Amino acid sequence: MDDPSMAAGRKADKRELDHADRRILRALQNDARLTISQIAEKVGLSATPCWNRLKRLESNGYIDAYVALLNQEKLGLSETVIIEVTLDRHDEDAIERFGRTLTELPEVLEAYLTAGEYDYFIKVAVAGTAGYEAFLREKLYRIPGIRHSRSSFALLCLKDQPSVQA
Incomplete structure (x- = not known):
């Protein structure tokens, strides 16, 4: 599936988040270990437009970091x-x-x-x-x-x- 919003040129880099961007962010928020293919499947895009959107979201600062959330109780910090x-x-x-x-x-x-x-x-x-x-x-x-x-x-x-x- 082609991503028409990216075909509009580099002006798309400064646009507001759309529904697909928000679905990508939600998918990553729930599981940051998803592959591009898994994210694309969840949000209804093909892999390349999904990857392009993800890179734009990263470069525009919507994603601060990818982290592991540790279980503080198992670490002895009850x-x-x-x-x-x-x-x-x-x-x-x-x-x-x-x-x-x-x-x-x-x-x-x-x-x-x-x-x-x-x-x-x-x-x-x-x-x-x-x-x-x-x-x-x-x-x-x-x-x-x-x-x-x-x-x-x-x-x-x-x-x-x-x-x-x-």
């Missing part, structure tokens, strides 16, 4: 903790330094600079309460500039969607 942090200073240097340090901590799964009562929202995976206590004492609280933090242990994950549904 607890997920959400930490909200307030810094004592809010200048650019303090925010940059704190954020950079967070990205270097392997326990940190996600970290967000936020607006509102707290400055950062941090999701960590640890080995139980003892692992969390060690993370706080030996890593997080050694980062200069923390004024206040609040922690919540996740009891049950109801939804874990790695990215926005296309």
Whole structure:
């Protein structure tokens, strides 16, 4: 099946996502190990137009990465903790330094600079309460500039969607 949208020339590179693009993204979101032939079959395209679309989606930044999602419980990291942090200073240097340090901590799964009562929202995976206590004492609280933090242990994950549904 020929892909008429690609025949329109290179102007297609900057167009909005169409239904076929979104189907490709959904297929990859569900299983990033699919081959081009498998994706093409799922979305109703032949392999070449599907490959062309996939390459365009990658080059235009719609796909950040292909990753393996690890089972944190099997890795011995049975607890997920959400930490909200307030810094004592809010200048650019303090925010940059704190954020950079967070990205270097392997326990940190996600970290967000936020607006509102707290400055950062941090999701960590640890080995139980003892692992969390060690993370706080030996890593997080050694980062200069923390004024206040609040922690919540996740009891049950109801939804874990790695990215926005296309």
